[in-house]
Amino acid sequence: MTRTMLLRFGAALAGAALLGACQLETKSVQQTGFRGTGMDQVHLVSDKKKIGEVPAPPYDPPKPGGKPAREAYQNVQVLGDISEDEFSYTMAAITQWIAPEQGCNYCHNPANMASDEIYTKKVARRMLQMTRNINTSWTQHVKQTGVTCYTCHRGQAIPSENWALPAAGNPDTILGNKHGQNAPMVSTAYSSLPNTAFAKYLLNSDSSQIRVQSEYSHPSKLATTSTMETEGTYSLMMHTSTALGVNCAFCHNAGSFQAWNMSTPKRVGAWYGYRMVRDINGSYITPLASVFPKHRLGPMGDPLKVNCTTCHRGVNKPLGGVSMVKDYPALRPSGPLVTAAAAPAPAAAPTKMP
Template sequence: MNRHVTLSIGAAAAALLAGCEPGAKMSTQTGFRGTGLEQIVDVSSIKEAAAIPPEPYPLPPDGGPTAAETYQNVKVLGAVSAERFNHLMAAMTQWVAPPEQGCNYCHNPENMASDEKYTKIVARRMLQMTRTINSRWSSHVQKTGVTCYTCHRGNAVPENVWALAQNTLDPGTIRGNKRGQNTPDPNVGYASLPSDPFAAYFQGKGNIRVASDQALPSPDHVVSIKDAEKSYGLMMHVSTALGVNCTYCHNSQSFRAWNLSRAQRGTAYYGIRMVRDVNENYITSLRSVFPANRKGPHGDPYKVNCTTCHQGLAKPLGGVSMIAQAPALKGPPMLTAAPEVGPAAAVPAAFNDPAEMTDRTEPATATLRK
């Protein structure tokens, strides 16, 4: 072959390969050598942590009359002092409410106790949810905790939410129905994987399993190619949402083995179940409250996934805790509180104690990594 042709082919191949992952890379070894635990990060894609907004005014000391003693119709934060209740309400207008509306986004200014606005009913349920996350899901949020700002970032509706995809509930047709696949979607890394893994794993209780613990086929572990693709699609979402690769949680020697995995895998395990709890027991229970513009094409409310909080960072907001600005959001848990509308959602026993959250194929990570 002509020397110039060979050089041209080599240069073209190098250019094509370089085009797959352009830019500088940063490599960090996160485990013992030879264990395949290494993080490789595209420096140009590192997300900056969002700016933490200042408090509306200094947090007042606790004590004095409670919110329930001072105001009418305070159903969640009644035991909080009125001064700290006012401080939290002022913070929430910065974290959630549109600037031009402020308090009026949830309240009737002529009757602050009124529940006539759906946004107030939703906000009350979200306060219950936030207190539950901080008190019952420390297995995921640790001591950092969450506030309204963790998801909302100054928006009335968080920027990263999801609802059932357009064709998700239309299994009766073949022509023109891609079954959720072969559509470039950032949720699954623009792959041909199912672009809506959330319905199965973040709303339902789909079993996220691909690798068996046995060499030969077993009736105890039957995973179809379709199910495997959904699982991979979910993992692509988690990877993108946290800005990490697979070995942030898994050991590439055995993706299944918990005793070889990093502690982060246990945190992620509880995070998936926390998201299910939020979507099932707090957001879906408000389906009849949300107006049509707050619902997806199939009429289900917009729900949360990993990107809602993380937004490209392994730790939301870069790991900065805002809970000191809003101590009333620490708890106590509100899992047993009934939704504002409709019958109380059944709360599985497993959600009451994260240490009990197991399934038939995987040990509780509380005993492995915590």
């Protein structure tokens, strides 16, 4: 083989390697903004996410009325306000959504259904409170579509999409402490960005503000946004984009990622969505650390928590926008709930990236 042929062969290999990282497939483009603004959503035709079948109700919904569940059964602490028939109907659906193979025994002692001896029953009770709170207090994000247990569980006792605090590295060695970076994983879209963005932004109501731009050009007490904070925010944005199967222009205008008056209405929904996730993780899941057995906890001893992917699974509307909660009124009660309050609506459109 001559030198010229070797060079051509090498160039061909290099070109193939470079193009291997490109997605050379048929794409579909959906315009989401004014023409010429680049506000488009680009999708691979072969990468359309399969929404999957939404399970039908276990049987025809019962008619309203009848003896309250709290009077018909013992130790009903959450769904006591619905009728006995509605209670049985809702329990049958929950079994189908979460433990179709284990059945009622996943949470209950069949010899004493009222007993709280199985930890999963205590967890399920708190998750029911959480679901009701989401459907009544977080309509700024879930709208009237609402959520059910199936939105996250999809027939599995443990939702397949979850996260826990990452194990701490050894601070005494350079190799042992990567500060959460340089370990590509799906949660950061396989980048080398920090893997601690969920803990920083999605854990509780006191989480850091999600912003990377400063209104001031020089470092000062008024301009505290750092490069490190930028990396964490970008890591979360990469996660959100992957979780919803969209690109940045779904919420932002590339002309100014910061300006709310140039953003799409979807950005407001995301603003509430982040705060809803904080409420879920901080108010409902984290306090269950003492209830879960050790094998259900993460490496730092915290319960498995939710993020955007837990519900969305690669589509911008979970389950393709199908509303299941309309068939389960017990999960969206009309009366007041004594639960964690949702974040108040902003008096005006926020002026900064949340």
